[in-house]
Amino acid sequence: MQVSDFDFQLPPASIATRAAEPRDSARLFVHDRAARRDEHAHVRDLPSFLRPGDLLVLNDTKVMPWRLRGQRATGGAVECLLVRLDGAAGEAFVKPSKKLRAGDRLPMEGGAIELELREALGGGRWRVGLRAASGMVADALERCGRAPLPPYIDRDGREDVAADRARYQTVYARAPGAIAAPTAGLHFTPDLLQRLAAMGVETAFVTLHVGEGTFAPIRATTVEEHRMHSEVYELPAATAAAITATRARGGRIVAVGTTSCRTLETCADGKGGVVAGSGASDVFLRPGKPFRVVDALFTNFHLPQSTLLMLVAAFAGRAEILAVYRDAVVRGYRFYSFGDAMLLV
Numbered sequence: 001m002q003v004s005d006f007d008f009q010l011p012p013a014s015i016a017t018r019a020a021e022p023r024d025s026a027r028l029f030v031h032d033r034a035a036r037r038d039e040h041a042h043v044r045d046l047p048s049f050l051r052p053g054d055l056l057v058l059n060d061t062k063v064m065p066w067r068l069r070g071q072r073a074t075g076g077a078v079e080c081l082l083v084r085l086d087g088a089a090g091e092a093f094v095k096p097s098k099k100l101r102a103g104d105r106l107p108m109e110g111g112a113i114e115l116e117l118r119e120a121l122g123g124g125r126w127r128v129g130l131r132a133a134s135g136m137v138a139d140a141l142e143r144c145g146r147a148p149l150p151p152y153i154d155r156d157g158r159e160d161v162a163a164d165r166a167r168y169q170t171v172y173a174r175a176p177g178a179i180a181a182p183t184a185g186l187h188f189t190p191d192l193l194q195r196l197a198a199m200g201v202e203t204a205f206v207t208l209h210v211g212e213g214t215f216a217p218i219r220a221t222t223v224e225e226h227r228m229h230s231e232v233y234e235l236p237a238a239t240a241a242a243i244t245a246t247r248a249r250g251g252r253i254v255a256v257g258t259t260s261c262r263t264l265e266t267c268a269d270g271k272g273g274v275v276a277g278s279g280a281s282d283v284f285l286r287p288g289k290p291f292r293v294v295d296a297l298f299t300n301f302h303l304p305q306s307t308l309l310m311l312v313a314a315f316a317g318r319a320e321i322l323a324v325y326r327d328a329v330v331r332g333y334r335f336y337s338f339g340d341a342m343l344l345v
Helices: 043-049 137-144 161-167 183-187 190-198 237-249 258-266 307-316 318-330
Strands: 027-032 037-042 055-059 061-063 067-071 077-086 089-095 105-108 113-122 125-132 175-178 202-208 231-235 253-256 277-281 296-300 341-344
Touching: 027 043, 027 318, 037 043, 043 190, 043 341, 055 237, 055 258, 067 113, 077 105, 077 125, 077 137, 089 113, 113 137, 125 137, 183 296, 190 202, 202 237, 202 258, 231 258, 237 253, 253 258, 258 277, 258 296, 258 307, 296 307, 307 318, 307 341
Parallel strands: 027 341, 055 202, 055 253, 061 175, 253 296
Antiparallel strands: 027 037, 067 077, 067 105, 077 089, 089 125, 105 113, 113 125, 202 231, 231 277, 296 341
């Protein structure tokens, strides 16, 4: 398969730069794969499209506030996104990288944290050291770090750090470790989860710490050449038991987001269930790779030629999902992290 086979035209106006408020007011494109039928609603209407006995599987990873802004000695602006941290050392993408040198010490967030560039790793990635003006580095990051919003979200200098940190986090986030949000989960509110529970839809959790690999562009020409970065996951025994019970009562396994989907399919036991455990997943779900666990998928609208679009195409069919995407563009659905949602059943 050619990567170009997963391209589509997306006008810049279709890219969401602000999240819908409240969270569940985002639009919902519902596509029935068997009937080839579409419906249009809002996320708050999700109970109308699920059944008692279904199981929602959500990713409870917590996004780390690891984006920092500072300045070079010349006064020029610099931005850092930590991708790994072990105490006071780690790795980060720093820009503008061409103007930086190993040994540079950069004051970040008004001097609350000093960033030392230790070794250039290529592609704007650096091995770095960090020093907090007071206290531990982790505490300083928690106090002054910013939400790692995608680069296409431009605040035009009017960034509300506290608001973005709250909004770029699911309401059920628990396990620290992600550098990007599992964005399908951003649509859920406590009230929506309570209404789903009241009608008999159960919930279970997995953890997959979203890393930079999930959103890395595909540089290969063919889909088969691409290799996914690995991401740390955990699937608890309670979730494996919930999936077994759902199968027994005839319910559906509904993955909330591509990260939950990848975790479930990584842990598939080949009999419709999963094996509890933890590890690192580099599974690449693409057309030709059958789904063994997931029966329905709740997700956002993804980038052209991305691994996430390929995952959705594997679930619903390439031609079918591209037709859905074209229709969504025409109907004014909003795309990407803060955009609208779709439900594939």
